[in-house]
Amino acid sequence: MTAQEVRLCGLLLQEHFGDVVEKVGTHLLRNGAQHLRAIVQETGTPMDLVKKSLCVLIQHGACAFSSGRKGPGSPVEYQASFERILRILRYPRYIYTAKTLYGDTGELIIEELLQRGHMTMSSTVKTVADRLTLNMEEGHSMEYSEVSNTFSKLVETHFLQRCPPVEVAGKAVSATPDPATTPGAPANNTTPSTPESFADCYKVPHVTLIGRGKRRNSSEDGEDQRNAKRAKEDPETHGDEGIYWQVNFERFHLHFRDQAIISAVANKLDQTSSEIVRTMLRMSEVTTPPIATCTQALSANEIFRSLPPNYNISRPILDQYLTLLVDDPMEFVGKSGDSGGGMYVVNLHRALANLARATLESVVQERFGSRSARIFRLLLRKRHLEQKQVEDFAMIPAKEAKDMLYTLLSENLVQLQEIPKTPDHAPSRTFYLYTVNQLPTARMLLQNCFKTVANLIERRLFETKESKRLLEKSQRIEAILASLQASGAEPEQLTEVEEMITPPEKQQLESLRHHINKLDSAENQVDETIFLLESYIKSTATATR
């Protein structure tokens, strides 16, 4: 847990859950697994607040509990998961993907689940139907069955999964009441069970949900209150109590990875090749385990049959495209056999490594210039080179090449390897070779990305704080306007109120909004880099095991 990671997680927790949760969360991140009393003592927050924060964290899957290390009688220990907290950064991308794949319904389902952490299917469907009905025209409302259909589709393609149930052991430990899972003592084994280890992970329960979304009008305020109360005491059961669902992040990540590979192929080769690769990846979506280095072998016959119908290319042309993909030096696709017209696989690990390498090269190019990028690529290709060789291959004058190499060395993007000729390591009799190690450099850049995102968030908070007075004023004016409009005021009164904000203030507000939008979108862009680098590092770790 590096300092940058802890800082970033702290900022994310504070923005989404508040100060108390942030304090508890960062304490857990810094100090590893801890039991309740230790957390209370060391953070100095009262016991019930700590319990509530842990509730929130567990609800979102950011914290896990397990029995203590000191034996079966010791108190429960809680551990925060830094990876899960970082996913908060990627929520917009998940929601957008759901929107492109499953429309507005899918978008709202994912959004609700991300906000609540764990939910039952019935409550999700009801809430989403209500929200959709709100945006529809008068007199129309959303059928529950439609929403259920989309929900089932999301489960079928594994974008949603059931939360793993926690086994009830004999003793009931008075740890935090956990609404997400059936209350009880935690499992006795310390290994966390993955959601996939349960057989019913992707089974949609039989739910009796008949009805339509309810529209909430603002004139029915009083009725709303009564409705809300009634909803809480709603004894309606729909047959899926205790079955909670969560978003399957890994599946989204596989989708993003596939997207990155397809766009890389489209850039390098052409549209048709990328369509072929897209087909291959789609066919192996559910058959390939997430950590595989390459997909299952697909025969050319299968690929030909599964191509989208509007791409009518003939069989020999498809074979040519496949041969070209195999011959390409980037090695996106490989040939593993000749049966069935040729067996082809997509080399996932190789593709991720190429994408990570392109990311590193792009960072060097933007930061130091295209000639330094030339030296960097040269070193990546040739592994180890002497100073003189670097100058010769890159065709850069000696003085400038030396300067660039030393700059890269000081930024730790390039390393120096000494090979002594004599046992006394005399400098005049030693070879000094420059080299680039892709994996450690990728890790370093990943830490830089974390720091960058934390910087962006802090800047955003700072900008908001600076203009707090102005924002409050504009909010008050909007509230006054809304109440005036509701009580039927004349246009002159409205304009009078509107003019309480002076034009320079309006401009300031406008520029503030522009800044905040820019910072927000920048966070998403850096998150894309984070995703590529993280996938590469994870894939290398599993590939070399």
Next chain:
Amino acid sequence: VTEIRIYSFMIKELCQQFPQGITDQVIQNDMPHLEPQQRAMAINKLLSLGQLDLLRNSAGLLYRMKDTQTASKMKGSDNQEKLVYQIIEDAGNKGIWSREIRFKSNLPLTEINKILKNLESKKLIKAVKSVAASKKKVYMLYNLQPDRSVTGGAWYSDQDFESEFVEVLNQQCFKFLQSKAEAARDSKQSPMVQRNSSFATSHEVWKYICELGISKVDLSMDDIETILNTLIYDGKVEMTVIAAKEGTVGSVDGQMKLYRGVNAIIQPTGLVKVPCGLCPVFDDCHEGGEISPSNCIYMAEWLDF
């Protein structure tokens, strides 16, 4: 004394008979009555006159007739100069550094310098500045062409690396390959044919550059290949090697190198779209310090953009 002269003359005649050189044994066989001491004196006289070359081979000492032209050149010089000249001659067209001359001849530095100046003024040797270390001067015979490693070849003119020349060549080669790739893509033929026609052999590129006439120096195919390699390191070009029949134009040792322009596989990554990704003081920045996200001037400029 006149005997010595006669003996010298006879030895000289022997040498002329055997242009590849004669040994002591041969002289002894020819003139058996000659005593070793007198023989030595005669040979020394010839050596000092510069008419005989003293060489050593595995069998022993060898005496050879000296080339009359060089003999006349060296007439005014003394032994030391001759020695230095010989050392420089041996170095061929790579030249030799003055300190190495000192090692080989065991003469003191001042003597060496005097001799070198003398020889230079007689236009027998010349000094060439080495491109690797600009202060170092190597000496070689006057009429020799300095070797590539000393002058740097086609890319150096007067010891200066010609960066603009290299840049221009770089861009021209890239444009040629790019236009070829585009033409292939627009031709809308089957993909295999498209890809093959987007390739260009190194020979084709070489011909194109020669015809462009932008180079004052003659460039060889190897030179063009080094330029194309820099394009590969720029990520703009990729290369494959194919087997070619001996005798096809441009093939070297039965293979040909093909080059083709390519596009980058990703857009510039997200990290560099943000000021922090390019910030020179990234490591010094932290909240509450002199440089922090709240007061970052780069961010302020970028936000107002």
